[in-house]
Each structure stands twice: as C-alpha cells, then as structure tokens.
Amino acid sequence: MNSLPRDTARPELFTYYRSTSSYRVRIALALKGLDYTAIPVNLLRGEHLVPEYKTLNPQGRVPALRLESGEIITQSPAIIEYLEERYPDKPLLSPDLLLRARQRAVAAVIGCDIHPLHNVSVLNRLRGMGHDETAVTDWIGHWISEGLKTVEPLIDGTAFCFGDTPSVADVYLLPQVYAARRFKVDLSTCPRIVQVEQLALNAPAFQKAHPDAQPDRPD
C-alpha cells in the first residue's frame, strides 16, 4: 500500500487487482461513470494486515472505499449499495420489485455462498490444517462450480444477466467467472453465464474494471 497524500477530490478505492470483491466495486464505479483513485493493497505481501491498513478497515480485507470526506465504507455490498443510492443515475437495480429481488438473489449467491468459501484466509486455514495444494484447488473448484450451477438457471442470460443493461447481478457475476477461469473450473454446463461473460468482456466499463487493466497487475 502506498502512502501518497489523501486525494480529497474523489473517492479512493483500496483494491487488489484480482480480488473479486474489489473487482465488483470497480465494475459498479465504471458502470456509473465515477472517477476514483485506486490504492493498491497487495494481499500476497500481507499489506491488508498491516496496522496502517487495519486502522482503515479493522477486518483487514479489501475493498474499502474512502470518500472525499474521509469516511470509510467497507464490504463490497455496502459500498455498491451506497453508490447506487448516492448516484441513482445508471441504476444497477431494476425499477421492477420482483426483478430487483432476482438481481439481488444472484448477487447473494455469489457474495454469500460462493466467494467466502475461497477467500484467502479460508484457503490459508485449510493449508494450516494440513491440506496440500491439490486438495485446496479441488476445494476451490468444487464450490465455484456448485455455486455457478446454482446461478445458471437464475439468470435470463439473453444478453446481460437480466436484459440489455447490466445490473448488480452482472457486477457480481463477472468477477466470479474470472475466478472460475483462474482456477480452471469447467463452465460447459453454464452456457448462459458464458454468454454473459462474452458480452461483458467486450463492454468498456467491464474492461476498465478487469484485473488485467489494473495498475497493480504484475507484468
């Protein structure tokens, strides 16, 4: 984590390039056309666990958003909801109540039921309990695969998850698919998800937020 002076002109996002929770927030910011300063926090080097960062986020995780006022918001769902409520233009939720619930359900499966099972600290706990890398990789693949199979019938997948405009469902889905690709999870039983992935990978907001486009991505 660098120690540049605080940018009070725009929000600062504490982020790690391949953190899927950070990636969600980057997509939401990009879809809403909001400018921000990225402050990389290198999880491999343990920068999320140093006291300087823990004063910002006592949980020691990314992302965290520091507002222009200096206030900190942690937890990607809270950050995304804050952005949605503060910047209601280019909404990430449908005006239709039932559709909103469906969009939120996809976000919840990913945010609550998939991602926490392959988070860095959970994997390190497995390693600490004596599981080798083969077992850890098998664990990751199992939970991502099961989770995305749950998501597949929940989305329409005709364009983005629910129609021509990306919603909070796509904000959560694309980072999870990135993790699936990273861990070589077979997505052949998820054609709707793969279709959404192809569309989003060609959309400028998703490209801007992609791990490969981040300044802290290693060469």
Ligand SMILES: N[C@@H](CCC(=O)N[C@@H](CS)C(=O)NCC(=O)O)C(=O)O
């Ligand atoms: N529920 C949190 C999860 C945040 C989280 O677990 N972030 C990961 C990176 S994707 C992290 O910082 N992991 C560090 C660790 O587990 O020690 C959110 O959505 O913001």
